[in-house]
Amino acid sequence: xxxxxxxxxxxxxxxxxxxxxxxxxxxxxxxxxxxxxxxxxxxxxxxxxxxxxxxxxxxxxxxxxxxxxxxxxxxxxxxxxxxxxxxxxxxxxxxxxxxxxxxxxxxxxxxxxxxxxxxxxxxxxxxxxxxxxxxxxxxxxxxxxxxxxxxxxxxxxxxxxxxxxxxxxxxxxxxxxxxxxxxxxxxxxxxxxxxxxxxxxxxxxxxxxxxxxxxxxxxxxxxxxxxxxxxxxxxxxxxxxxxxxxxxxxxxxxxxx
Amino acid sequence: xxxxxxxxxxxxxxxxxxxxxxxxxxxxxxxxxxxxxxxxxxxxxxxxxxxxxxxxxxxxxxxxxxxxxxxxxxxxxxxxxxxxxxxxxxxxxxxxxxxxxxxxxxxxxxxxxxxxxxxxxxxxxxxxxxxxxxxxxxxxxxxxxxxxxxxxxxxxxxxxxxxxxxxxxxxxxxxxxxxxxxxxxxxxxxxxxxxxxxxxxxxxxxxxxxxxxxxxxxxxx
Ligand SMILES: Nc1ncnc2c1ncn2[C@@H]1O[C@H](COP(=O)(O)OP(=O)(O)O)[C@@H](O)[C@H]1O
Ligand SMILES: [Mg+2]
Numbered sequence: 001x002x003x004x005x006x007x008x009x010x011x012x013x014x015x016x017x018x019x020x021x022x023x024x025x026x027x028x029x030x031x032x033x034x035x036x037x038x039x040x041x042x043x044x045x046x047x048x049x050x051x052x053x054x055x056x057x058x059x060x061x062x063x064x065x066x067x068x069x070x071x072x073x074x075x076x077x078x079x080x081x082x083x084x085x086x087x088x089x090x091x092x093x094x095x096x097x098x099x100x101x102x103x104x105x106x107x108x109x110x111x112x113x114x115x116x117x118x119x120x121x122x123x124x125x126x127x128x129x130x131x132x133x134x135x136x137x138x139x140x141x142x143x144x145x146x147x148x149x150x151x152x153x154x155x156x157x158x159x160x161x162x163x164x165x166x167x168x169x170x171x172x173x174x175x176x177x178x179x180x181x182x183x184x185x186x187x188x189x190x191x192x193x194x195x196x197x198x199x200x201x202x203x204x205x206x207x208x209x210x211x212x213x214x215x216x217x218x219x220x221x222x223x224x225x226x227x228x229x230x231x232x233x234x235x236x237x238x239x240x241x242x243x244x245x246x247x248x249x250x251x252x253x254x255x256x257x
Numbered sequence: 258x259x260x261x262x263x264x265x266x267x268x269x270x271x272x273x274x275x276x277x278x279x280x281x282x283x284x285x286x287x288x289x290x291x292x293x294x295x296x297x298x299x300x301x302x303x304x305x306x307x308x309x310x311x312x313x314x315x316x317x318x319x320x321x322x323x324x325x326x327x328x329x330x331x332x333x334x335x336x337x338x339x340x341x342x343x344x345x346x347x348x349x350x351x352x353x354x355x356x357x358x359x360x361x362x363x364x365x366x367x368x369x370x371x372x373x374x375x376x377x378x379x380x381x382x383x384x385x386x387x388x389x390x391x392x393x394x395x396x397x398x399x400x401x402x403x404x405x406x407x408x409x410x411x412x413x414x415x416x417x418x419x420x421x422x423x424x425x426x427x428x429x430x431x432x433x434x435x436x437x438x439x440x441x442x443x444x445x446x447x448x449x450x451x452x453x454x455x456x457x458x459x460x461x462x463x464x465x466x467x468x469x470x471x472x473x474x475x476x477x478x
Contacts, residue, residue, distance in 0.1 A: 066383050093389030103384035107402045117388035120398060162384075169388060 281437025300366025
């Protein structure tokens, strides 16, 4: 399948790096995803917005199978993640995930946090892993904190370490689930700055967030979800200024206040 | 007063019993070196089984834990040592004690580990899995180190119990410290060897007990 991506002047047609089709998920009687179709092109930054409980987190978590969807298809770079024979551990390191609550390992140093998967999963030597880890920490502006423990860092710094931890594995796409929601307002900027850098560097990103200013300036596309469905999607100008759907309009008006 | 000293704090008798008790202490130490690691490893296995996805494993672990938490360890030991020969299996005293302790302390260590593992947030598991770590790698590199750290005071306190409990090995004539002291007592008709053994237990375990109450105060603070 092809889709068009607004990039610079002209729209280019490329095949998506992540493609979700007909994804459904229920928790007991609760239908959380009701057949989601969703594609992300290489280097695209897609913003997912929607009311609390609409299934945004569940969608992201299904994309790397932290949550098992009930039916549907998830293709990452042409590989079907829903295939029972799929090597999930190999696929998961191609998908970086950043959590609202950072989830750094408190018993490891910052460098230990970012190098663990490289050593255990990629089998890199400690020296090689440290080198890559330090470079990733440098990218998020925290190389000087390599020897610190997470507890000694601010929330914003912890989240940047979490981003570095995902970056080290060279993911094809990064998923952000409310990366700044747990932060004090004055720390949000530093995390968004890192995400902006990633975007400039061409990282493909799916971001669930309420940072609408950031969405306006950085997103290629906004996806509005409600009650387990994608209601509307389009470029930021359209979603924020001229939404076609009444519910999108109501939601956008609500968060603009 | 003099009688009391003669009977309980008789230095001559203690000196006389010393070599025997020292050998007993060596055997107690040997026993601890065997049963503590056995309990720590067995406990880990029990904890993993009791948290497993497989219902069969979970229920087996639950049954095992219930059974051996309820059975007095002395009963288990005597059953193993004197009962098993009737089933055609004769264990040496050392083997019987090790097996009894494995069964008994695995449950207690297991429950401690389980509490520790459950105290580690789900987010840790998810973060590790999302970077491609397998379930086993996540458990050993991320979950277990934090779990153990969270329950060190309980592990220490249970280990103190295990060390004290090694004295039950005397009932199957394993010459650990209490057995040695009691032998000296029956030869000398004097209680001083037992007092000496008690003093040795106290000296060895007192630091651990202090450590435990330090932990308790830190939790309370
Ligand atoms: N593990 C779970 N068990 C049961 N219900 C869940 C679970 N995770 C999420 N839900 C429910 O699914 C719905 C969607 O949740 P979520 O995807 O977190 O929404 P959002 O991220 O958009 O706020 C909510 O009603 C939530 O309560
Ligand atoms: Mg959410």
